Structure formats: C-alpha cells, structure tokens
Amino acid sequence: MKYTLNINRRLLAPDAPDASEMRTKLVLRAAPGEVAWHISLKVLGYLLFMEYEPRIEEGIGWHYKPDLVSLDAEGRLRLWIDCGNIAVRKIDRVAQKVGAHVPFIILRRTQRDALLLAQSLGRMRFPERVHILSFDKGFVDALAGALDATNHIRASIGPHPEMLSGIGLGAQPDEHMHHKAGHKQKPPAVHTAGATGTSRTLRASRPDTTDSPGRTGTTATTDMTDMTGITGITGAMHPAVSQLRHITLHLENRKGDNALASAITLQQP
Numbered sequence: 001m002k003y004t005l006n007i008n009r010r011l012l013a014p015d016a017p018d019a020s021e022m023r024t025k026l027v028l029r030a031a032p033g034e035v036a037w038h039i040s041l042k043v044l045g046y047l048l049f050m051e052y053e054p055r056i057e058e059g060i061g062w063h064y065k066p067d068l069v070s071l072d073a074e075g076r077l078r079l080w081i082d083c084g085n086i087a088v089r090k091i092d093r094v095a096q097k098v099g100a101h102v103p104f105i106i107l108r109r110t111q112r113d114a115l116l117l118a119q120s121l122g123r124m125r126f127p128e129r130v131h132i133l134s135f136d137k138g139f140v141d142a143l144a145g146a147l148d149a150t151n152h153i154r155a156s157i158g159p160h161p162e163m164l165s166g167i168g169l170g171a172q173p174d175e176h177m178h179h180k181a182g183h184k185q186k187p188p189a190v191h192t193a194g195a196t197g198t199s200r201t202l203r204a205s206r207p208d209t210t211d212s213p214g215r216t217g218t219t220a221t222t223d224m225t226d227m228t229g230i231t232g233i234t235g236a237m238h239p240a241v242s243q244l245r246h247i248t249l250h251l252e253n254r255k256g257d258n259a260l261a262s263a264i265t266l267q268q269p
Contacts, residue, residue, distance in 0.1 A: 001030045004150045012158025036144035041083035041107045047155050052079045081105045095129040108134040114267035127269035139262035148253035156248045
C-alpha cells in the first residue's frame with residue numbers, strides 16, 4: 001500500500017513564545033508483509049527528525065539498511081533510525097560503525113518494549129551510542145489504524161504538559177482517539193498554551209510503567225524534564241532533541257478526523 005502524507009509540524013520550545021513550523025509531503029510504500037505499526041513508527045521517526053530530511057528505506061552501502069537515514073551534502077552519515085524489533089547483533093554492529101557523533105535512534109512502540117530492548121544491550125561495546133525512543137501504550141497502534149492512503153497530519157512536538165510538575169502523563173490505549181468522524185468523545189482535559197497563546201486540550205492519564213520494577217536501564221518515564229541526554233550527540237543540528245517530551249497529532253483522511261497524543265520516553269542501555 002502507498003501512503004501519502006501532507007505534513008505540517010510545529011516544534012514548541014519551553015522558553016520560546018512562537019513555534020517553528022515545517023511543511024512537507026511524504027510518500028512511502030509498505031514493503032511486502034510489513035505490518036501497519038511499523039509504518040507508523042517510520043512516520044513518527046520522520047516527524048521527530050524532519051530537520052534532517054531523512055530518507056526512508058534507503059541503503060547506504062553497508063551490510064545493514066536503516067529504516068530512516070540522513071546524509072550530508074558530501075554523503076557522510078548524519079542520522080540513523082531503526083524501528084521496531086531490531087536484532088541485538090545489528091544494533092551492536094551499527095553502533096560501532098556510526099561512531100560517537102552520529103545520532104543512532106531506535107523507535108519502539110511502548111515503554112515496556114524499550115525497556116526490554118535496553119536490558120538486552122548491556123554487553124554491547126558502545127551502548128552509550130544507542131538511544132531508544134518510545135511512546136505510550138496503544139499510541140502507535142492507534143496511529144496505524146487511523147492511517148489511510150492519503151492523509152493530512154498536523155503535528156506538535158514539545159514539552160509534556162505536566163513536565164513542570166515532574167510527573168509524565170500519557171494516554172492509555174483506549175484514550176488515544178479523542179474523536180472520530182461522527183463520534184466525538186469528551187475526555188478529562190489538560191490545558192496548555194499553544195504557540196499563539198490559545199488553549200489546546202490533551203487527554204492525559206498515567207504512563208505505562210507497570211513493568212518497571214527490576215529494570216536495569218535508565219529512563220525518563222516519570223520525569224519528562226530529563227530528556228536532554230541525547231542533546232550532546234547532535235549539538236545544534238537538531239533543535240527538537242532536547243524537547244522530545246510530548247507529541248500531539250491531528251490526522252484527517254477518508255476514515256475521519258482523529259486526534260492522538262503521547263509522551264515520548266528516552267531509554268538507554
């Protein structure tokens with residue numbers, strides 16, 4: 001299936017009154033047998049790292065191929081993103097080759113998935129080069145179910161609405177669809193000022209932390225302010241990195257209008 005996405009993305013900084021905005025059109029094709037949630041993760045990876053102008057499913061001459069990749073004008077690697085279930089052997093090899101200064105990002109569907117992957121990478125040679133981003137349970141699947149052949153997406157990325165209290169709140173599986181065509185829900189709301197000073201309404205409840213006991217990795221699950229750990233690997237090249245705390249999507253297509261929201265969690269081995 002071919003997906004066409006007309007994207008309008010706003011990046012909200014905690015200390016800036018205005019949002020930076022980017023618009024683009026993205027066309028991607030599902031590979032034979034590719035599951036819908038994997039398409040969703042690639043879309044999210046593109047939205048989070050639009051500054052890099054990443055290319056999807058494009059090899060760079062290595063044994064392994066990334067899900068999203070970005071090269072500079074001289075053909076040098078500047079971003080590598082993998083999505084979903086990635087073999088530890090591949091992660092280890094890629095981490096060696098990308099070096100210490102190229103962002104190596106892995107996107108996982110849930111915080112639990114990210115934690116399990118991080119725990120399996122403890123014996124890697126360069127675990128500090130791996131940065132695992134994940135979303136609230138059910139968010140990625142909800143996006144997968146909402147996508148259609150032609151889509152209009154308005155995305156906002158910025159500080160979590162509860163970050164100032166030190167508590168990260170995120171939507172639960174049945175709470176991601178705020179409204180559909182012909183079916184509106186009225187969830188408990190968290191109000192936060194948008195870029196123009198107007199109020200946005202976001203659904204919020206506690207994140208997926210039921211599997212946290214016994215973890216050995218480090219995570220920002222319950223403190224969305226602690227998301228600056230990967231700033232150093234990108235410097236000023238990607239201004240969104242230190243602000244990856246919350247994403248809100250408004251998706252319009254033949255299936256209807258959908259609003260989805262999730263916290264974004266950084267997990268490292």
